[in-house]
Amino acid sequence: MKTLKFKNGDQMPALGLGTWKSEPGEVKKAVLTAIKEGYRHIDCASIYQNEKEIGEALNQAFKEGMVKREDMWITSKLWNDSHKKEQVIPALEKTLEDLQLDYLDLYLIHWPVAFKPDVSFPEDAEGFLSLEDAPLTETWKGMQKTVDNKLARHIGVSNFKKEKIQQLIDNSDFVPEMNQVEMHPLLPQKELVAYCHDRDIHLTAYSPLGSGDRSEQMKKDNEPTLLENEVINDIAEKHNVSPAQLLISWQLHRGVVVIPKSTNSKRIQENLNAASIKLDNDDMEKINGIDYNFRFIDGSFWETGGKEYSQEALWG
């Protein structure tokens, strides 16, 4: 399995199992299947509300000797209701308790958006904190403490545009080590990838298959279906692989981490097998050329928080 190296020598498996939308009741089996098949990287978040079940799977895998803790890479994310500096460690401790772990390999600020404590999803502007009340630079200081306290080995961000990363860099000695963002051929994020790679910041691609299992509320009318894209299907056919496998392989060839979600045993295995596909320059160029600048997860659900959480402020 290809890995991405961190400055201290740690290596992150470039292909991991995504768990957003993996239902409690299904996710334990999915994680155990993935580990049996050879996955060594699971991507989690407290807001996915399934970390307890993932913890049961990890505990079982370690107890039964399927894999050692040190051979797994576990990522999780700080939710928006815990952005005050002093809330970060307690939030991480809850995640560690649920996952039945002593430390995380990677902890990320999930969104550059802050809520009042214990508001999971604000119904109106009242539930938000402004970035003045909860500055990202302060949240970042809380994140650094998780490394000092050996609760997280690496820290980073998610859904950050380059200006927001630069703000963290300009105000601390600690450069984020990872930015996890939506990325696929409809949204290749070329500028952001170049900016991050220039600064030794790794990237993880979420929704690499287009997250077709999102709730209807999160879908737009007439949105494109990534897995049915003609260019993708033609190149997949040429290599005798599935469109999903091609999408995963394209990310691995670009030097980013990819975390396809599946709770289906056959597809969990299929996705891992994508690691051995070899694409040529012509394939890569054709896929790179798709670029619709289209987001499936556009952050419009934070617009009730006002101008500083508008789509323009998030991505523009």
Ligand code: A2P
């Ligand atoms: P399932 O969990 O039933 O396998 P994303 O990773 O972009 O969020 O996409 C997840 C969606 O893609 C889920 O609906 C998942 O369904 C589906 N999926 C995962 N792997 C494959 C695959 N190999 N082929 C087709 N669909 C897949």
